Each structure stands twice: as structure tokens, then as C-alpha cells.
Amino acid sequence: MNWISTFLKSSIGKKLLMGLTGLFLCTFLIVHLSGNLQLLKHDGGLAFNTYAVFMTTNPLIKFVSYGLYAIILFHAFWGLYLVMENKKARPVQYASYNGNANSNWSSRWMGVLGTIILAFLILHMWNFWAQYKFGTTPYTQYERNLATGKVTFSPFTGEIAGKMEKFVDTERNVEITQVKDLYAIVADGFKAWWLVIIYVISMAALSFHLVHGFSSAFQTLGVNHKKYNALIKNIGVWLFGIIIPILFAIMPIYFLLLN
Amino acid sequence: MKINLKVWRQKNNKAKGELKDYKVDHVSPDMSFLEMFDVLNEDLITKGDDPIAFDHDCREGICGSCSMHINGRPHGPLAGVTTCQLHMRSFKDGDTIVVEPWRAGAFPVNKDLSVDRSAFDRIIAAGGFISVNTGNAQDANNLPIGKEAADEAFMSAACIGCGACVAACKNASAMLFVSAKVSQLSLLPQGQPEAKMRVMAMVNQMDAEGFGSCTNTGACSAECPKGIDLSNIARMNREFFSANLTGK
Numbered sequence: 001m002n003w004i005s006t007f008l009k010s011s012i013g014k015k016l017l018m019g020l021t022g023l024f025l026c027t028f029l030i031v032h033l034s035g036n037l038q039l040l041k042h043d044g045g046l047a048f049n050t051y052a053v054f055m056t057t058n059p060l061i062k063f064v065s066y067g068l069y070a071i072i073l074f075h076a077f078w079g080l081y082l083v084m085e086n087k088k089a090r091p092v093q094y095a096s097y098n099g100n101a102n103s104n105w106s107s108r109w110m111g112v113l114g115t116i117i118l119a120f121l122i123l124h125m126w127n128f129w130a131q132y133k134f135g136t137t138p139y140t141q142y143e144r145n146l147a148t149g150k151v152t153f154s155p156f157t158g159e160i161a162g163k164m165e166k167f168v169d170t171e172r173n174v175e176i177t178q179v180k181d182l183y184a185i186v187a188d189g190f191k192a193w194w195l196v197i198i199y200v201i202s203m204a205a206l207s208f209h210l211v212h213g214f215s216s217a218f219q220t221l222g223v224n225h226k227k228y229n230a231l232i233k234n235i236g237v238w239l240f241g242i243i244i245p246i247l248f249a250i251m252p253i254y255f256l257l258l259n
Numbered sequence: 260m261k262i263n264l265k266v267w268r269q270k271n272n273k274a275k276g277e278l279k280d281y282k283v284d285h286v287s288p289d290m291s292f293l294e295m296f297d298v299l300n301e302d303l304i305t306k307g308d309d310p311i312a313f314d315h316d317c318r319e320g321i322c323g324s325c326s327m328h329i330n331g332r333p334h335g336p337l338a339g340v341t342t343c344q345l346h347m348r349s350f351k352d353g354d355t356i357v358v359e360p361w362r363a364g365a366f367p368v369n370k371d372l373s374v375d376r377s378a379f380d381r382i383i384a385a386g387g388f389i390s391v392n393t394g395n396a397q398d399a400n401n402l403p404i405g406k407e408a409a410d411e412a413f414m415s416a417a418c419i420g421c422g423a424c425v426a427a428c429k430n431a432s433a434m435l436f437v438s439a440k441v442s443q444l445s446l447l448p449q450g451q452p453e454a455k456m457r458v459m460a461m462v463n464q465m466d467a468e469g470f471g472s473c474t475n476t477g478a479c480s481a482e483c484p485k486g487i488d489l490s491n492i493a494r495m496n497r498e499f500f501s502a503n504l505t506g507k
Contacts, residue, residue, distance in 0.1 A: 007503045010462055011432075011472035012496055082472060086430035089471030091364050095265075095278055096357040098331030099429065102481035108429050110474060216475040222500065224493030 012220075014082060019217035021075040026214060028068055029244055039251055044153040045183025046142045052132065052182040053164040076118045083111040106208040107216070113209040120202035127189050132182050140181040143174045190255035203249040211241035260286040260347060262295065263355040266311055272367050272375075278357065288348035292335060293318060293325060295347055313372040318343040320484065323419030326426070327372055328359040333423035333482045341421060341484045361422050363431035365468045376422050378468040379436060383420075386460035387440045389449050402448050415442035417485040424479030424487070430471025435479035437465045438495035439487045445498060455506035458498040 007013045035055065038048040055061050099108050106113065131137065141156035146168070156178050164179040190196055214236030218224070223232070262283045269276025283299050290298070293315050300310035316324040325342035329335035335345045350356065358372065366374040416439075424435035441458050444450030450457070473492060480489045 003503060010499070011434075011466050011470075012462060012499045013503075015472055015474075016496075016500070086432070086471035086474070089364050089431040089469060090362050090429075092362055094328060094331065094359055094362050095267075096328075096331040096359065099476075099478065101332050101336075102427055102478040103429075103476035107474065107476040212475070219475045219489065219493050220473075220496060222493045222497030224490045 014078075014085075015220045018075065018079060018082065019220035021071050021078070022213050022217045024071055025068075025075060026210065026217075026240060029240070033244055033247055036251060037247065039183065039186060040254060043151050044142065045140070045181060045187075046144070046151055046153070046177060046179075048183045048186075049140070049179045049181055050164065050177065053162075053179060056132070057163065072118075072121065076114060079111060079114050104212060107212040110209060110212060113205045116202060116205040117209060120198070120205070123198065127195070128182065128185060131185050132180070135185075138181045138184055139178055140184065142177040142179070143169075144177070146173050146175055186251075187255050187258070190252045191259045193256060196252040196256045199252040200249045203245040206248070207241050207245040210245075211237055214240045260288060260350070260352045262286050262347070262350065263353070264299070265355065265357045266372070267359045268311070268371055269360075269368050271370055276368065276371075278359075286347050288346065290347045291318070291343050292327070292329070292345040292347065293343050311372060312370040314374075315343060320344045321419060323421035326361050326374060326376075326422060328361060328426055330357055333361070333426040334421075334484055338481070339484055339486055341419075344484075361426040363422075363425050363470065365431065365433070365470050366422060366425065374422075376420070378470070379420050379422065379433070381468065382433070382437055382461050382464045383440060385464035386453070386457035387444070389444060389453060391449070404447060408446055412443050412446035415439045415446065415487065415491055418443070418483075418487050419485060421484060423482045423484060425470065427478040427482035428471065428473075429476060429478065430474060432473045432479070433465050433468070433470040434473040434492050434495070435483065435487055435489070437461050438491035441495045441498060442491045445494070454498065455502035458495060458502050459506060462495070462499055 008017065035051055036048075038051055039045075041047050055065075099105070139156040139158075139160070140153050142151055142153045144151045158178070160178050164177065166175070166177045168175050190199075215232050218232050264281040264283060265278045266281055267276055268279045281299055283295060283302075286295050286298070293313070296311060296313060303310045314324045314326050316322040318325075320341045320343060323341070325334075327334070327342045329342070329345070334340060334342050336349055337345055360366075360368050360372045361374045361376075363374075365378045366376055369375050418436060418439035420436060422433075422436070425431050425433050428435075441461055444457065445454050475489070475492075477489055480487060
């Protein structure tokens with residue numbers, strides 16, 4: 001297996017690890033976004049809270065999420081290591097360097113953009129993941145009328161064993177869901193305008209990181225052909241650079257305006 | 260024209276260098292950038308000063324010797340030219356121009372603006388060749404090569420090894436140079452027998468020389484006087500993966 005370590009120590013092997021982990025994180029963004037878009041549903045958080053329970057209790061999802069944390073940390077610290085390595089390749093800097101003449105600034109600032117994203121992730125995990133897992137999260141009881149489909153909700157002060165209990169009250173013909181209310185933590189957190197601003201700026205950093213990063217990963221993988229270069233570039237710019245960061249940024253803005 | 264220069268002066272590889280100010284009067288707009296330096300050097304020699312060392316040879320854009328980093332860009336402000344093909348008409352009367360050597364750990368400064376690019380020679384020596392039997396040259400049409408493959412190989416072979424890619428890259432990476440040299444041979448049947456050994460040996464030598472790695476900024480290709488395309492780097496990556504997976 002010596003050849004694997006030799007390969008991964010080469011400049012191209014090191015880049016391959018960045019590209020592959022980066023693309024994995026891109027796919028995670030799609031999953032994370034599609035789940036979180038349920039925050040925008042007008043149901044008092046029923047769909048989002050049910051989804052949060054599923055994401056934190058399903059064994060397969062739990063397994064993947066630990067892999068995800070590892071890959072995020074690897075991508076971040078491997079990237080910083082490569083930035084330092086690459087700095088060593090030019091021990092004496094230019095007095096005059098016109099990078100804008102020959103390259104896009106985001107492609108030259110990937111390390112800085114990535115560091116902003118890493119700092120954001122720490123804040124983000126503290127804001128929601130840590131509060132949900134370790135904090136005193138409130139519970140909410142949802143009543144969905146099985147005849148009309150109408151959902152009403154109210155704070156729930158009783159005790160349940162896990163994160164969620166679901167049963168049908170046949171007398172009143174309602175489905176009752178008692179669930180840990182992550183939605184309330186989100187809605188409460190984004191009352192702070194400064195937090196919303198930090199989130200929006202971080203999504204801008206994510207946008208610039210991915211405008212370069214997505215297509216760059218394909219180039220590193222050796223995928224470069226005029227038949228599909230334009231497609232890769234467009235997915236990188238439009239989907240990962242514009243649509244996904246904007247949809248993410250809409251959520252904190254939505255809750256700020258809602259309050 | 261009158262031109263103000265800030266030129267990097269450094270006695271030798273060990274010495275500490277600095278930017279020094281020079282004024283050059285009577286510059287013709289039709290002079291090449293190197294001819295302007297010739298005028299300045301004549302002046303310095305007349306005064307008994309040490310002339311500025313800079314690399315140059317063919318002065319027609321095909322040898323890759325001239326290597327100045329001018330106002331923050333390799334070979335100056337124009338696209339697709341070497342320094343000898345850059346003329347003073349690209350500047351304005353009274354301009355201040357900063358001239359530095361290529362900056363890369365793998366390109367140590369010999370003196371002033373002249374750098375040692377023998378790292379490139381060692382990369383070529385590691386695998387940038389094909390082995391052929393001596394004796395009479397075989398018939399030119401013995402090996403049929405499609406026009407498209409020939410053209411593509413020729414595009415890669417246009418690399419003159421000047422090092423502008425390394426100079427422009429924020430990581431001082433030599434990937435564009437190495438990938439052009441890998442591609443020009445791997446695109447042709449003559450390059451096939453040694454293809455796997457070649458890409459491994461050349462990439463290993465590139466790493467050993469201390470060049471940085473590629474972050475796909477595209478600065479190399481944008482500054483390349485011969486317009487070598489980034490697709491060469493993708494091809495080299497593919498060949499490197501395949502050589503590692505299936506080679507010896």
C-alpha cells in the first residue's frame with residue numbers, strides 16, 4: 001500500500017483530497033438546504049421539528065453525520081496546511097503583484113473564504129446543534145385535525161421519554177405530536193439582527209468559495225472537456241454560487257422580518 | 260519618452276536585494292522593453308556602474324529566456340507576448356515601472372533580474388523525452404497521426420519553458436509547464452510506451468524542486484506567452500491518477 005501514501009503525498013494527490021472532500025460537502029449543502037427549507041413552511045415548525053428528530057435519531061444519518069464532521073474538519077485543516085505549503089514555494093514576495101489581471105480574486109482567497117466559513121460553522125453549531133443536543137430545548141405540542149388537516153400548536157410542559165411522541169386522539173379525531181422545538185430556537189436566535197448579518201456575510205463567503213471551488217474540484221479530478229466545461233461552470237456559479245447561498249441567507253432574514 | 264524604473268538589484272544568490280530607482284531618458288516608443296534596458300545598461304557602464312543583469316537570447320519570442328516581472332505581471336501588461344515582444348509604446352511618458360525577477364523558491368536569483376530555471380531542465384530530464392532507436396529516420400508517414408491529435412500536441416509543444424506560469428501563480432506552481440511537457444508527448448503514439456513512467460517521474464521531480472501545488476486560479480494560462488491551456492493540467496492529473504493506479 002506504499003504507493004497510496006506516495007500518491008497522496010504528491011502535489012496532485014494532496015489536491016485530489018481537497019477536491020473530493022469539497023464535492024462531498026457540496027452534496028451535503030443540497031441535503032442541508034432542502035431539509036432546512038421546511039423552516040419556511042407555515043406550520044409552526046411541525047415539519048421542521050419532525051425532520052430534526054429524524055436527522056438526529058436515524059442510525060444511518062447519525063453515522064453519515066459523524067463522517068461529515070470529520071470531512072469538514074479534514075477539508076478545513078488540510079486546506080490551511082496546503083495554503084502554508086504553497087506560501088513556502090515563494091519565500092520572497094513580489095513588491096508589485098497584479099493578481100486581478102490574470103485571475104479571479106475568489107480563486108486566490110480560497111483559504112481566507114474557507115476560514116470565514118469554518119468560523120461560521122463553529123458559531124452555527126453552537127447556535128443550533130449544541131443548543132438542541134445539550135441546551136434546555138422547549139417542547140411544543142401540535143394537533144393536526146385529521147378531517148381538515150388544520151394544524152394548531154401550543155407549548156407543551158409535560159414529560160416525554162425521547163425527542164418526539166406521536167399518537168392519535170380518536171375521540172377528537174386529531175393527530176397529536178409532542179416534539180422538541182428546534183424551530184423555536186431558530187426563530188428566537190434570529191431575533192438578533194447582528195447574528196442575521198453574520199449569517200448573511202458568511203453565505204456571501206460561501207458563495208465566492210463555491211464559485212471557484214466547485215468547478216476547480218472537477219479540474220483537479222481531470223474533468224475538463226469543452227463538451228461539459230460550460231455545464232460545470234454554470235452549476236458552480238448559478239447553483240452553488242448564487243441559488244444555494246441566497247436560499248440559505250433567506251432563512252435568517254425571514255425570521256428577523258417575522259419578528 | 261522618459262521612464263522611471265524601480266529595478267530589483269541583487270549581487271548574487273546569497274546577497275540581500277532591493278529595488279533601486281533609475282531614470283531612462285530618450286526612450287523611443289518603438290524600442291522593445293529589453294532595448295530600453297540595453298540603453299540603461301550602456302548608461303550605467305559609461306558611468307562605471309554595474310549593469311543590470313537580465314536574461315535574454317533570441318529576442319523574437321521563441322526562446323523563453325527573457326523573464327522580467329513588470330508592474331506585477333510576468334512579461335508586462337500585454338497578453339501572449341514575452342518581454343522582448345513588449346514595446347515601450349505600451350507605457351506612457353513619465354510612467355514608473357517596477358521590474359522584478361521571477362519569484363519562486365525553485366527559481367533562485369542568480370543576479371538582479373536573472374533567475375536560475377534549471378529546475379525545469381531537471382523536470383524534463385526526469386521524463387520529458389521519448390526513447391527512439393538510432394539509425395536512419397523512418398518514413399514520415401509510418402505512424403499515422405490524426406490532424407486533431409497533431410494540432411493538440413503542437414499546442415502543448417508551443418511551451419517555451421519561460422517560467423511565466425510559475426511567476427504568475429500565487430503558489431509558484433509549475434503545473435502548467437509540466438503538464439504541457441507531459442501532454443505534448445502523451446498525445447502522440449511515440450509518447451505512449453513511456454507515458455506512465457513519464458508523468459510519475461516528472462511530477463515527482465516537480466515536487467522535489469519545491470514548486471507549489473495548483474489551485475486552479477488560471478493565472479498561469481492567462482499570463483502564458485504561448486497561451487498554453489488549463490486543459491493540459493487536467494490531462495496531466497488524469498494521467499497521474501491512471502499511472503498511479505495501473506502503473507508499476
